[in-house]
Amino acid sequence: MDLMTSLQEITKLSHLYYERQWMYATAGNLSVRDRSSWEQFWITASGKHKGELKETDFVSVSVADGTLVSANEGLKPSAETSIHQVLYSQMPDVGSCLHVHTLDSNLLEFGVEKTEGYRDIPIPPIEMIKAFGIWDEKPSLTMPVFYNHTHVPTIANEIKRYFVTEGIPKVPFLLIEGHGPTVWGKSIAEANKHLEAVHFLLQVMARRV
Ligand SMILES: [Zn+2]
Incomplete structure (x- = not known):
């Protein structure tokens, strides 16, 4: 898939997720990795309304250190670029990362907030887990959950520490609390298939509390 086709596909998802109320406002x-240059990825520019995103509203960033590679005039990388950079650098086979703000993910509470590091929260062994390629009957799984620091690079550092210390999570997602x-x-x-499954899973979890 060439770059323009990838950016068109991501733009379509942005409009779809806006309609689903997963990406209100900005x-x-x-993001998507550049298949002609695996060492960079393209991410939505900061401050763009996700219901009106265009395929030109992306900037490219280095996988190695998160520095800006290229951008149309006036565009800045998303504030959460450092999180995508950690995920691409820790998982060389990953081609796309998607981050949304859904209602159910914000309703979930896990007791007293852990304001440093991370914790692994059990997830129910529902049928939808198969969307993650996990076929065990009643698997005992957890998801990594991170505190929502205002300073996003601190969240990115804690995610990196998780990957280095605990390894790649068994499930293809993480959650930032609230x-x-x-x-x-x-x-x-x-990635889109995983996001739809995660959305369903978090809906189940939010309703069971
Ligand atoms: Zn966010």
């Missing part, structure tokens, strides 16, 4: 950020999920996949289509 919330959320979507904020939203971030999913990844080898392709845009796979």
Whole structure:
């Protein structure tokens, strides 16, 4: 898939997620790795309304250190670019990362907030888990949950520490408390499938509390 087709596909998802109320106003950020240069990725520019996003509203960023590679005049990378950079650098086979702010992910509470580091929260072994490629009957799974620091690079550092210390999570997503999920996949289509499954899973969890 060439770059323009990838950016068109991500732009379509942005409009779809806006309609689903997952990306109100400028919330959320979507990215795709550049298949002609695996060492950079394209991410939604900061401050763009996700219901009106255009395929020119992306900037490219280095996977190695998160520095800006190229951008149309006036565009800045999303405020949460450092999180995408950590995910691409820790998982070389990942081709797309999607981050949204859904209502249910914001309703979920896990007791006393842990304001440093991370914690693993059990997730119910529902049928939808198969969308993550996990086929065990009644698997015992957890998801990594991170505190929502105002300073986003602090969240990115804690995510990096998780990957280095605990390894790649068994499920292809993480959650930032009171904020939203971030999913990844080898392709845009796979990341989208994971995001739909995560949305359903978090809805189930929010209603069981
Ligand atoms: Zn966010």
